[in-house]
Amino acid sequence: MIHTTHAAFGAALMETILVAEHAPITWQAAAAVAVAFTVAPFPDIDHPESWVSRHIPFGSVVSMFIRHRTLTHSLAVTVVLYLVLFDMGFHVPTWLATGIVVGWTSHWLIDLLNPMGVQLFYPLLIWVRPPIPWLAIGVESPGEVIIRLVIQVYAVALGASYGFLHLPGSVRETGRFVLPYVSRLIEAVSLPWLADACRWLHLTA
Numbered sequence: 121m122i123h124t125t126h127a128a129f130g131a132a133l134m135e136t137i138l139v140a141e142h143a144p145i146t147w148q149a150a151a152a153v154a155v156a157f158t159v160a161p162f163p164d165i166d167h168p169e170s171w172v173s174r175h176i177p178f179g180s181v182v183s184m185f186i187r188h189r190t191l192t193h194s195l196a197v198t199v200v201l202y203l204v205l206f207d208m209g210f211h212v213p214t215w216l217a218t219g220i221v222v223g224w225t226s227h228w229l230i231d232l233l234n235p236m237g238v239q240l241f242y243p244l245l246i247w248v249r250p251p252i253p254w255l256a257i258g259v260e261s262p263g264e265v266i267i268r269l270v271i272q273v274y275a276v277a278l279g280a281s282y283g284f285l286h287l288p289g290s291v292r293e294t295g296r297f298v299l300p301y302v303s304r305l306i307e308a309v310s311l312p313w314l315a316d317a318c319r320w321l322h323l324t325a
């Protein structure tokens with residue numbers, strides 16, 4: 121996937137978690153979404169031609185030492201990142217730590233659709249790939265264009281719907297014709313298991 125797909129999925133996943141948790145709409149919640157959007161492309165610093173490698177100083181150095189979709193795409197690095205941000209006493213604001221961890225996690229989650237897969241259990245050299253070949257989506261393939269569009273539409277619709285439901289009753293009344301669709305989307309995303317798991321991990325804004 122290219123950086124725009126990763127950024128969109130990072131934001132979409134963060135929004136999904138906040139909606140599942142019925143989180144209040146605050147600047148911290150918005151910032152967590154913005155952080156996940158920004159961080160999501162970063163694991164591709166292990167590829168010399170990636171957008172991240174080309175746009176940050178010395179960005180291509182990492183790819184000289186680390187093979188693409190291995191260490192930076194692993195559970196191990198995600199867990200270390202989580203522990204550093206949440207458990208090392210650095211007092212990182214929760215919204216910031218959450219945005220970073222969710223953005224980073226979203227990256228390898230969607231890269232699992234790559235035909236080559238990712239070395240999720242690095243240092244074990246096992247490539248985790250889509251179980252069914254037709255599920256695989258190549259980089260910049262028509263499949264990626266479609267999935268990116270779907271994610272972008274979902275992220276915008278989810279954010280707008282959640283915002284709409286938090287408007288004052290009188291304002292909401294003027295747009296009541298969209299209320300059934302908005303409520304249905306929010307209901308579909310209100311996954312108790314996701315909210316419980318993320319609250320247990322302190323992943324909230």
Ligand SMILES: [Zn+2]
Nearest residue numbers: 163164189231
């Ligand atoms: Zn990647």
